[in-house]
Amino acid sequence: MTRAAETFAETFAETAVAPAEPLAADVHAWADPQTEDERLEFWATAAALLDWQTPWETTHSWTPPDPQAQRGPDIRWYSGGTLNAAVNCVDRHVAAGRGDVVALHFEGEPGDRRDVTYAELQDQVNRAANALTALGVGAGDRVVIYLPVLVETVVITLACARIGAVHSLVFGGFSAEALRFRVEDTAAKLLVTTDGQFRRGQAVPVKENADAAVAGENAIEHVLVVERTGSEVAWTAGRDVAWGDVVDAASPVHEPEFFDAEHELFIMYTSGTTGKPKGLVHTTGGYLTGALFTHLRLFAHPDPARRGEDVHWCTADLAWVTAHTYEIYGPLAAGATQVIYEGTPTTPHPGRHFEIIQRLGVTSYYTAPTLVRSLMGAFPDGVPAEYDLSSIRLAGTVGEAVNPEAWRWIRREIGRDTVDDAGRPALPLVDTWWQSESGSTVLSPRPEDAATRTLKPGSASRAMPGWEAAVVDDAGAPVDAETQGNIVLTRTGPSMARTVWGDPERYYTSYWAQYAEQGWFLAGDGAKQDADGDLWILGRIDEVINISGHRLSTIEIESALVTHSDVVEAGVCPVEDPTTGHAAVAFVVLTDAARARLADADSDGDSAEEKLLAGLRAHVGAVIGPVAKPRRVIPVPEVPKTRSGKIMRRLLTQLHDGAALGDTTSLQNEHCVEQIAAICDARGTAASRPSTQETA
Known part of the structure; x- marks a missing residue:
């Protein structure tokens, strides 16, 4: 071990605790590792927060991807160690002695x-x-x-x-x-x-x-x-x-x-x-280490003596990886108290979540941007003052990059009791980016960033300790600041998935083949890095829209649409265009008020809708620029989403074009596919079928 690593280990030893007391670990004081030796020592210290039956012999080993064998890397953490x-x-x-502590508020x-x-x-x-x-x-x-x-x-x-x-x-x-x-x-x-x-x-x-x-x-x-x-x-x-x-x-x-x-x-x-x-x-020792450490670092009170006050709520369905990590294994490995909720957030009324926060004193509220947008639509004038949300200490988002308008709404409405001396929103908001593949958070602002640096709406900020990420072009070269590229993981943590069940070759071709020489993991998302070094996730690589040479992310256009007072949610997809290469098509969920206005228009309904949709196109042009204006805006009752809240944009492209649909089994709202198909049929959106209605 180098002297730097020894010093690093000594620093950790001062704050390390017995495995039986993870809630007492002062993880917020841990320094970010700078070298590979320090990174391994960091993850060794994090793993020591678990209770091991047999100590491990080797913290980490790595065999690089093998292009000839079409095999991904052999990743191992804590070899020789055993645990349950x-x-x-x-x-x-x-x-x-904590048996009487509430683990689950159901x-x-x-x-x-x-x-x-x-x-x-x-x-x-x-x-x-x-x-x-x-x-x-x-x-x-x-x-x-x-x-x-x-x-x-x-x-x-x-x-x-x-x-x-x-x-x-x-x-x-x-x-x-x-x-x-x-x-x-x-x-x-x-x-x-x-x-x-x-x-x-x-x-x-x-x-x-x-x-x-x-x-x-x-x-x-x-x-x-x-x-x-x-x-x-x-x-x-x-x-x-x-x-x-x-x-x-x-x-x-x-x-x-x-x-x-x-x-x-x-x-x-x-x-x-x-x-x-x-x-x-996902395997046991590495995954559990990543889940426990990141839960403590992101959601536990920074003062270990006050963690008994924490009531954590991750709103995800338990079948989603977010719930595995931040609703099952992470909080329970930490000995935390948390909420689990069975149903939909608007049953029997849109304020159900706020009732639960008030009654149980929820301190950390971790949810999906799609839920935030639905709450924005349900409460256009803000969360009613009758709900006491003062227990909220921090909020977090996961699933997709949060739209800036939704980001501001969380801090202003859910965090309304947390303001700075000037009365401005000061609620820490951890806008996390990670994947089923990573197993735990990869990029996120740290909770203390709300007090120590300027938070940026929609930015995933920086890598978590022990992870490293970069934005590169298709050949692996770094891209300039503010230029879209591919986000890759150049160093992964112990919670990383090891393979694809029954199909190791697919593990290689899906994630490691493009940058096999460098040993980098291709996440599949587009991203950019700003002049300050902060990272911004721009949506899936295959959902970037190239309009006349301008590369636009679907999330940018969706974010512009949801700032309009008539839009609750938007899903934007690329469609082929013979002139511009791609064109953007926007599927929008309108507010109740907007739908009521259109319903009241009676015989003038078509022109009323045309004016509204033309206004939405113009709004995007004003927010981003004329090149970003969607070719079409189509009102729909809801947009198709996976159980993690991700909008399935490729499916929107297929529905618009009348093409054969891909896999829909991962949708949480599969019923909307037929509804959208019928709407597209009625509007004649596919080139192979005649248009029955002129678009705005």
Whole structure:
């Protein structure tokens, strides 16, 4: 070890704590590593916040990508070490005397509530682990979990980790076909589902989708069913088992096993621009280290003595990687208290989230820009003063780059009790950028940046400690400031996905092939770096619009549209244009007030809509420039989004052009596809079909 690394290690040793007390770790005082030796020492110190059964021998090893073999890098962290993820998330907090601390504040959509302490969570996880073993599930077996946001979802996830089974969570709103693919691709032995879920005020059937998904050839031996809505369900004797019969009746005593740091923890499916979804494999030691450290660094109170006041809320569905990291493993490994909420944020009214924040004293609110935009539309005059949001200490966004207008709204409305001496918004806002592939946050402002430097609306700012990123051209050369290029990860952290399940070649071709010589990971997003060195994410590389030689990001145009008072949300996509190369088409969700105005226009409705859409085009021209004006603006009831809140823009292009649709199984609102297709048909947007309405 170099002398610099030794000094760095000594600095960390002064703030290091016993593994049983991660909430006491003064991670905000840790210096950012500058050299490779310091980076490895940094991640060794972060891993020491976990409880290891066997210490590791080698912090990190890396075998570069192999173009000839079409193989990605062999990434290993903490080789030789053994641990158990569930023990780190539950048992050690109980052993440290914190069993009576609330781990989960559960909020059901119908209004039912349940507080679960760490001691109660340990009881439930142990029972579920014993039940899994009784059902023949063991280490390395795959379990697909098709549940909404429930306490049982967290319990069964941790129970899988406890016995070494590999879990794969599937959004409860996905279709039977989406579920079938994941069941078959993982060769899962067990499917966990529910009779139904509450969604938008109704009990929605779930098990019938599960039954359809496992009706064909697969490796499923049992279907474990949680009773949530009390709905009548079909029952297959011998295959189907009730949660109450096998979990609640199981013993609360379970002896955990300990697994190698590189033991597979979960498979996370992410939609690709082409082909079937990719099953990214995350392993135990490295992923848990990244999840715990970044949760503490971004969301825990900077004063360790005050972290008992924290109430964290990540609003993501549990099947999304954001929820894995900042709703399951990160907060629970830290011993934090958090909120989990079952349903939609507007049921039974748009202020539901604000009620929960007020009642539970939420301190960190981490959500998607798409939810923020919906709240902006629901509360055009701001969040009503009747909601007490004074507990909020910081907010965060994830999923896509947040539009500047939404960024300002969060600080002004949700953070209205946090202002500087001049009365200006001062709420720390961590606008995080990361991916299913990275496993934890890669770029983000630090919470203290709100007081020490100027925050920039929509900028992901800088790399987290232990990660390194750059913006380069297709050949790997750095691009000039304010020039769009490809964002690459030149140094990755321990939470990085190791491969694509069953398809290592796809792991190489999707992420490593273009910059294999440099050993860089291609994230797939366009980005730029400003003169201050801050990074800005500009959307997917394949969604950049090149209009007459001008490269414009879809997010830029969408951000301009949502600053208009009549627009709640916008999805912009590129379409081919024989003159300009590309043209932009905007699909917009109008405010209730705008829709009411158009409805009241009666016989003049067409011209009223034409004026509105022409006004929106002109607005984009005024905000960005004439070259950015969309060729068409099309009102739609909603835009298609993945469960992470990302707008699926390639699908909008396909719908506009009347082309064959790609994979839609990752959508959280698949029903809108037919609606948008009908609207495009009526407007004759595809070159192959006659136009039935002139566009604005």
